[in-house]
Amino acid sequence: MSQPMTAGEIARHVVAEAIWAPSVHNTQPWRFTVAGDQAGPRISLYADTGRRLAAADPDGRELMISCGAALFNARLALRSLGYVPVTCVLPDPAQPTLVARVSWPERAAADEFERRLFSQVRTRRTHRGAFDPAPLPPDLLAALRSGAARDGAALRIVADDGRRAALAAAVDTAERELRADPERVRELARWTPAPGSGSRDGVSATSYPARAEHTDPDFPGRDFARGHDWGLPPLSSAAAFRAAGVVGLLTTTADRPADWVNAGQALQRILLTASACGAAVALHSQPLELPWLRELIRTHLSDDAYPHLVLRIGMVTQVAVSVRRDPADVLLAPGGDHAGPG
Ligand SMILES: Cc1cc2nc3c(=O)[nH]c(=O)nc-3n(C[C@H](O)[C@H](O)[C@H](O)COP(=O)(O)O)c2cc1C
Numbered sequence: 001m002s003q004p005m006t007a008g009e010i011a012r013h014v015v016a017e018a019i020w021a022p023s024v025h026n027t028q029p030w031r032f033t034v035a036g037d038q039a040g041p042r043i044s045l046y047a048d049t050g051r052r053l054a055a056a057d058p059d060g061r062e063l064m065i066s067c068g069a070a071l072f073n074a075r076l077a078l079r080s081l082g083y084v085p086v087t088c089v090l091p092d093p094a095q096p097t098l099v100a101r102v103s104w105p106e107r108a109a110a111d112e113f114e115r116r117l118f119s120q121v122r123t124r125r126t127h128r129g130a131f132d133p134a135p136l137p138p139d140l141l142a143a144l145r146s147g148a149a150r151d152g153a154a155l156r157i158v159a160d161d162g163r164r165a166a167l168a169a170a171v172d173t174a175e176r177e178l179r180a181d182p183e184r185v186r187e188l189a190r191w192t193p194a195p196g197s198g199s200r201d202g203v204s205a206t207s208y209p210a211r212a213e214h215t216d217p218d219f220p221g222r223d224f225a226r227g228h229d230w231g232l233p234p235l236s237s238a239a240a241f242r243a244a245g246v247v248g249l250l251t252t253t254a255d256r257p258a259d260w261v262n263a264g265q266a267l268q269r270i271l272l273t274a275s276a277c278g279a280a281v282a283l284h285s286q287p288l289e290l291p292w293l294r295e296l297i298r299t300h301l302s303d304d305a306y307p308h309l310v311l312r313i314g315m316v317t318q319v320a321v322s323v324r325r326d327p328a329d330v331l332l333a334p335g336g337d338h339a340g341p342g
Helices: 007-018 061-080 112-118 140-150 161-179 182-190 257-276 291-301
Strands: 030-037 040-047 083-089 098-107 154-157 246-252 279-284 306-315
Touching (some): 061 098, 061 112, 140 257, 140 306, 246 257, 257 306, 291 306
Antiparallel strands (some): 083 098
């Protein structure tokens, strides 16, 4: 019989999967430690505030959403090993960068659904552009909605044509405003490395289309190429009908850091569930980075719930390739929870 894994081995497995979470501009704003006491081993997840987007994300909301997505992966990775994670979100008010502690006191084999989600952790990609006209698998939207609720968030489908157009207009307005703000443009430049740079963070040119794909209504993407000739070539020159997909809003009923972490966990459950069903998701956070537009969306399009992301869900062949830092760079050496960054 094989030896049980040590806490260090478990932590290395968990972190190697957690880092494949989505994060705003692929900032990967997380660090992990593993420690143990009488209560057993546990992994701590810290927000790396040095990677927060000062211009786009002054409150650290998107940073916490990103960490929440990594937390979901960490929990799933423990399930893949047959452990039952016990998670405490923001356990210590004196350490606001300590996002969560996760222990694994009991064992139970992963079920079929958990295994399917886990199989998508490394292959799921953020989609940028339009979708094929094919319909979503039946029951997928219902599964996404109930999944988001399990993590304390809501996925609100915006089906009404007028509201969908209003949301597209909000994305368009925001994108124009962001492109006109020199501070935000400089910040985006920091996280959009040139092709061939070898960078292991930021949005690489292998992950967005060189030519913007327009949809009806149009949800413009971010200007990752910034006037350079960067990005993926079009899959085909055929001017086939390209759809915006099913549009939704990820929301929470309150707007505290714990809600942001929950939104991140729900986001990753949504993305992995969609991916397991062959669907892809495009994310737009542009209008949520402008307080006046976020408030407008909250009061007019999400029944006063706090919006975190605009999602578009659809069927498409994924070709994007993303990058990550080495897990060893984000799993700090043993030394206890206080080794976490401030
Ligand atoms: C909070 C948050 C906001 C995001 N906003 C956008 C966005 O506005 N536009 C976009 O194309 N991708 C957005 N993304 C996706 C990230 O750019 C993406 O996760 C990252 O580049 C890593 O790529 P991957 O998801 O394909 O692994 C966002 C992700 C998160 C977690």
